[in-house]
Amino acid sequence: MYHETTQKESSICLIANDKSGKGKASEQVSQLEAWLKRQPGKTRFERVRKGSDIQDIAQRVAAGPYDTVVVAGGDGTISTVAGALAGTDKVMGVIPSGTFNYFSRSLDIPDELEDALRLIEVGRSKAVNVGTINDRVFLNNASLGAYPAILDQREDVYRRWGRSRIAAHWSVVKALLTVNKPLSMRVTVDGTVYRMKTPLAFAANSAYQLEEFRLEGADAVRNGQFALYLAKDCGRFEMVKFAFKLARRKLEADRDFTLICGEEILIETLQAHRLVARDGEKERMLSPFRLRVLHDALNVIVP
Structure with missing residues (x-):
């Protein structure tokens, strides 16, 4: 808004x-x-x-x-x-x-x-609007689990082959084949508690990005909420299939992931520290992870 x-x-x-x-x-x-x-x-x-x-x-x-x-x-x-x-x-x-x-x-x-x-x-x-995770701002998305691991691989792929969309997609496959066990987490969204085991928790703040990948949740983002995607608990090869479905714009809610929308999200994990991705950059943060929407917080020049 x-x-x-x-x-x-x-x-x-x-x-x-x-x-x-x-x-x-x-x-x-x-x-x-x-x-x-x-x-x-x-x-x-x-x-x-x-x-x-x-x-x-x-x-x-x-x-x-x-x-x-x-x-x-x-x-x-x-x-x-x-x-x-x-x-x-x-x-x-x-x-x-x-x-x-x-x-x-x-x-x-x-x-x-x-x-x-x-x-x-x-x-x-x-x-x-901007999003924050533990008071650190993000514009498009923030995530735990598989995607931060992908960014680790992406840096290595970029060093070897240069920056390109093809290199970015290859880094996804390479990373997902080495992903360890899914994360056990307690997720609270606007006061409602969910207990999940998932290889990926992805909070979106960009309706444009969601529409690019034909994912549900864009309307919620336009209305000032996050769209939180929790991938189904699965093994490495199933996660690779998940990535290919995403690339082909074929992911579906309920079948491939759980979608929860809200303005305030709390994610608690068993591990004290987790690698977190924010808008394509990664850093280690302390659990729990608090996500909030800051309404009308950033002034940007637009057409």
């Missing part, structure tokens, strides 16, 4: 991540710098190079004097910057340069550089 405002002329900081997508952001640096120099008022360019801590950069920029923060990168980069800006009155502009770009596409932000830059100049600011 959106709350519309009118964008005003403002000072701008532009953050560009060289490592996003297939190095697309790196190739665009000179164009981004030239565009920024043409903007009125105070401007700053922050280039995220290999070894840089983008979270530190995002927090420093969020605390600075800039009204508009433009980020060039993929969903993981955009999510990190969004985490620093959520809850403030600053406005975020997006230059998509990742592999999938689910967040920008969900808001009809153009993929082409010149069109995205033009939108930042003439677009409007809208407040959008």
Whole structure:
């Protein structure tokens, strides 16, 4: 759900991540710098190079004097910057340069550089919902179990073969063939308790992404809830079949997964620490895992 405002002329900081997508952001640096120099008022360019801590950069920029923060990168980069800006009155502009770009596409932000830059100049600011897991912001999804394991494999596949959709899909198969036992968990959604054993708990905050994969739950996300998918308890080869069904847009609720929708989710696991994925990035977190929808928390420039 959106709350519309009118964008005003403002000072701008532009953050560009060289490592996003297939190095697309790196190739665009000179164009981004030239565009920024043409903007009125105070401007700053922050280039995220290999070894840089983008979270530190995002927090420093969020605390600075800039009204508009433009980020060039993929969903993981955009999510990190969004985490620093959520809850403030600053406005975020997006230059998509990742592999999938689910967040920008969900808001009809153009993929082409010149069109995205033009939108930042003439677009409007809208407040959008974000999700949090243990107070860490995510835009598209957060998950436990198989998907974080897939991201581990994906990094290795990308190093060997480069970034591409084919490499991303191969990493899914490779990871699922090595997934260990399903997770035993106690799940509480808006006060209702479920006890589950599942290889994957996936909380979606992007109606666009769900519609891309023809999954139920998009309407709930539009209404300000999470769509929580809990895969059926199964073995490795069944999980590979699950992934192929997902790729072919053939997954069905009840048969392949349990779907529960709500604004507040608590997931308790037996293990004290679990690997968690947020918008394609992974990190270890302490159980229990608390997920909340923050309504109208992030201001984004849109058409």
